Amino acid sequence: MENLAGTKFRIGALGCRTNQYEAEAIASGLILRGAVPSEDLWDVAILLTCTVTAEADRKCRQQVRRLRRENPQGIIVAVGCWAQELDEGEASRIGLDGVVGNRLKSALPKILEGMIARRARPEKPVVLRLSSPPAGEWDNLSLSKPTLHTRAFIKVQDGCDHFCSYCIVPFVRGHPLSRDPADILAEVESVASSGCREVVLTGVHLGLFRMGDQWDLARLVEAISEIPEIMRIRFGSIEPFALDEKLITTLVRTPKFCPHLHIPMQSGDDGILSAMRRGYDSAGFGRVIERIRELWPGKIHLSTDILVGFPGETDEAYRRTLNLVQALGFGKLHVFPYSRRPGTAAASFGGHLSESVKKARCEEAILLGTELLGRFASVFSGKTVPVLVERAKGGQARGLTPHFLPIRWTGTETTGQIRDVLVKGFENGELLG
Numbered sequence: 001m002e003n004l005a006g007t008k009f010r011i012g013a014l015g016c017r018t019n020q021y022e023a024e025a026i027a028s029g030l031i032l033r034g035a036v037p038s039e040d041l042w043d044v045a046i047l048l049t050c051t052v053t054a055e056a057d058r059k060c061r062q063q064v065r066r067l068r069r070e071n072p073q074g075i076i077v078a079v080g081c082w083a084q085e086l087d088e089g090e091a092s093r094i095g096l097d098g099v100v101g102n103r104l105k106s107a108l109p110k111i112l113e114g115m116i117a118r119r120a121r122p123e124k125p126v127v128l129r130l131s132s133p134p135a136g137e138w139d140n141l142s143l144s145k146p147t148l149h150t151r152a153f154i155k156v157q158d159g160c161d162h163f164c165s166y167c168i169v170p171f172v173r174g175h176p177l178s179r180d181p182a183d184i185l186a187e188v189e190s191v192a193s194s195g196c197r198e199v200v201l202t203g204v205h206l207g208l209f210r211m212g213d214q215w216d217l218a219r220l221v222e223a224i225s226e227i228p229e230i231m232r233i234r235f236g237s238i239e240p241f242a243l244d245e246k247l248i249t250t251l252v253r254t255p256k257f258c259p260h261l262h263i264p265m266q267s268g269d270d271g272i273l274s275a276m277r278r279g280y281d282s283a284g285f286g287r288v289i290e291r292i293r294e295l296w297p298g299k300i301h302l303s304t305d306i307l308v309g310f311p312g313e314t315d316e317a318y319r320r321t322l323n324l325v326q327a328l329g330f331g332k333l334h335v336f337p338y339s340r341r342p343g344t345a346a347a348s349f350g351g352h353l354s355e356s357v358k359k360a361r362c363e364e365a366i367l368l369g370t371e372l373l374g375r376f377a378s379v380f381s382g383k384t385v386p387v388l389v390e391r392a393k394g395g396q397a398r399g400l401t402p403h404f405l406p407i408r409w410t411g412t413e414t415t416g417q418i419r420d421v422l423v424k425g426f427e428n429g430e431l432l433g
Helices: 017-032 054-070 081-085 088-093 105-118 169-173 181-193 217-225 245-252 270-276 282-295 315-327 355-380
Strands: 008-013 044-049 075-080 098-100 126-128 152-158 198-203 232-235 260-262 301-308 333-337 384-393 396-400 406-410 418-422 425-427 430-432
Touching: 008 017, 017 044, 017 075, 017 105, 017 152, 017 198, 044 054, 044 081, 044 105, 054 075, 054 081, 075 081, 075 105, 081 169, 098 105, 105 126, 152 181, 181 217, 198 217, 217 232, 217 245, 232 260, 245 282, 270 315, 282 315, 301 315, 301 355, 315 355, 333 355, 355 425, 396 418
Parallel strands: 008 044, 044 075, 075 098, 098 126, 152 198, 198 232, 260 301, 301 333, 406 430
Antiparallel strands: 384 396, 384 418, 396 406, 425 430
């Protein structure tokens, strides 16, 4: 099976946590075939790509060009969402050797074997992709152990049919699919046996995970919690309409589920939410947040996304968003400027804002996010918290608390272990221990 024996590869992921899982799974598959991870000297570079905004596209191009300058003779393959729509002429011009779209990533090792066997870069990029939106079945990637992180990202769902007006994802990821629960549990048991103690469930639209009448996200969390070696369970991101009473109460009564949820809000203005086709209004979103706080005893960290500068967003609409963020008591705030994305409904809307207005609003919202995170983090000062050690070097260690707060401290630690750390303060976005 070691058909890539000795091949040195580098792999990176832009964008979402689903991409991070897919990068881990591809790396795992390459290692099984004898390939060797290498950040410095590499024969093959693989980039898991993102196309959610025009800025994401720019970063993909930039990364490919950087890799090509770094190794003029190496093989470079773009994989995933940006690759799904990338023009073949552009792929050739920027130096790509391979383009692999969504729902075909498991074929990547075979493609690389063919390229390596030729002992030379192909004359033009090898392209493997389904027509958009891809309608293939579940792409059978699997992870034996995490190679890029101490936590294991576990992909349980793919695709989306929500079609928010600003979002290209349903077109490049395809219709919703759920992974077989038996495969999920086998993968979790595999990473647990490798020493991994924390799993993060990911999906393009995680709340759509469902398999027949028996399996939903609540049951999946319960089943994973029964695996003894797994100490922590998290979600990557979950939409508000997926957080029904059953799921919330299951999370609350599952001690291994960490007290943090990332719930995208996008806007606090009803007119903008309607134009975005989000499927809820500000009052409905607020009720979900309030219900979580009612049912969850103790402190829970709720973080969110906001998209500023959407077409037609007035100063008043923007202010309503900031006001709602503060009223709902969010901790970490991810702020994104609206980017016109060809192929989406919003691209043809009137009322597009200037870049200067979007930039000013982003900067103000980011400052608010810094204030909110500091306010939330301050409640842990003087308390001892269990920390998953993610990095340890030169007497300095870094990790994550159950509430998804980064923390650094002085000490000789082992990565991947859980250690108790006394919190002494908060600085530059992370706790000090």
